[in-house]
Amino acid sequence: MKGLFKSKSKTPADLVRATRELLVYADIHWNSRDAKREEKTVELGKLIRDLKIILYGSSESEPVAEACTQLTTEFFKENSNTLRLLIICLPKLDLEARKDATQIVANLQRQQVHSRLIASDYLEANKDLMDTLISGYENMDIALHYGAMLRECIRHQSIARYVLESDHMKEFFKYIQLDHFDISSDALATFKELLTRHKSTVAEYLSKNYDWFFADFNSKLLQSSNYFTRRQAIKLLGDMLLDRSNSATMVKYVTSTDNLMILMNLLRDSSKSIQMEAFHVFKQLFVANLNKPPEIVSILVKNKDKLLRLFRDFKPDKENEQFEADKAQVVREIMGLELKDQP
Numbered sequence: 001m002k003g004l005f006k007s008k009s010k011t012p013a014d015l016v017r018a019t020r021e022l023l024v025y026a027d028i029h030w031n032s033r034d035a036k037r038e039e040k041t042v043e044l045g046k047l048i049r050d051l052k053i054i055l056y057g058s059s060e061s062e063p064v065a066e067a068c069t070q071l072t073t074e075f076f077k078e079n080s081n082t083l084r085l086l087i088i089c090l091p092k093l094d095l096e097a098r099k100d101a102t103q104i105v106a107n108l109q110r111q112q113v114h115s116r117l118i119a120s121d122y123l124e125a126n127k128d129l130m131d132t133l134i135s136g137y138e139n140m141d142i143a144l145h146y147g148a149m150l151r152e153c154i155r156h157q158s159i160a161r162y163v164l165e166s167d168h169m170k171e172f173f174k175y176i177q178l179d180h181f182d183i184s185s186d187a188l189a190t191f192k193e194l195l196t197r198h199k200s201t202v203a204e205y206l207s208k209n210y211d212w213f214f215a216d217f218n219s220k221l222l223q224s225s226n227y228f229t230r231r232q233a234i235k236l237l238g239d240m241l242l243d244r245s246n247s248a249t250m251v252k253y254v255t256s257t258d259n260l261m262i263l264m265n266l267l268r269d270s271s272k273s274i275q276m277e278a279f280h281v282f283k284q285l286f287v288a289n290l291n292k293p294p295e296i297v298s299i300l301v302k303n304k305d306k307l308l309r310l311f312r313d314f315k316p317d318k319e320n321e322q323f324e325a326d327k328a329q330v331v332r333e334i335m336g337l338e339l340k341d342q343p
Helices: 002-008 012-029 037-056 065-075 083-086 093-108 118-123 128-138 143-152 157-164 168-178 181-196 199-208 212-222 225-239 244-253 255-267 272-287 292-301 304-312 322-342
Strands: none
Touching: 012 037, 012 065, 012 083, 037 065, 037 212, 037 292, 065 083, 065 118, 083 093, 093 143, 118 143, 118 157, 128 157, 128 168, 128 292, 143 181, 157 168, 157 181, 157 199, 168 181, 168 212, 181 199, 181 225, 199 212, 199 244, 212 225, 212 244, 225 244, 225 272, 244 272, 255 272, 255 292, 255 304, 272 292, 272 322, 292 304, 292 322, 304 322
């Protein structure tokens, strides 16, 4: 009990410094046969828990703004590298300490000191930490912790831009297809965050990387053999291309007959959920588009009978008046295209 009260008497800055000292120890001496290693591990876990309580409060008290400011200031003190140490030492912590550390890193991204997000300034100067976090998807033990940290870090636009412009974006297509469901789902959540949060940065990225990105998106995600991947991919496609900031990319996407055929195939997917998501995107991107290229019109006309047969029995599990209205509009548009196409 004496040790517990002694820890609580320390200031937030003291706790950060004590944590940093033990993280340095863990980083350097973890594989040694130091007899005190277990004792230091327990102490480090307690310190990390204390830091989390300061930032989040407890069942008995709310967090105190001044204490949070002191903790954050010391955490990002010049040349201290506490955040770096916490991230690289995460694999050496026990499960509870990893969870607490993940929450600490997440919270620090939102803490303001003198109206500045100083975590953003630190990450701007230490962008290589994103490389470490992303590579965590290859380690089952830390993938979910690093993934959660990563999503909080890319709340900062400059950090999201760094990841988008890196070769890691190609790696995400691999991580999303991993056999481990929790990890692949987490990678997909991060991927979606990267492609939807910062509108102007995403618009620029999609414009510059259109060819390879959508080639991979179509073949590896929309045409994946995995139901969950296909469903999330079609939803993400809609989120990206139906956003006004990505209008230039959308215009380019809807000129592709290959893209149209992929969506038409998804309309016939064995999953009702995927059919519904595909219908929404198909309607908005291709049918409602008033400036359809001749090649797109030609495919819609040639497949008119098949599409009308498909839509005849096409309905959600629950009655939905809006869907029926949308379906009627799509049917009218397709029939109208044939009439216009006749001499």
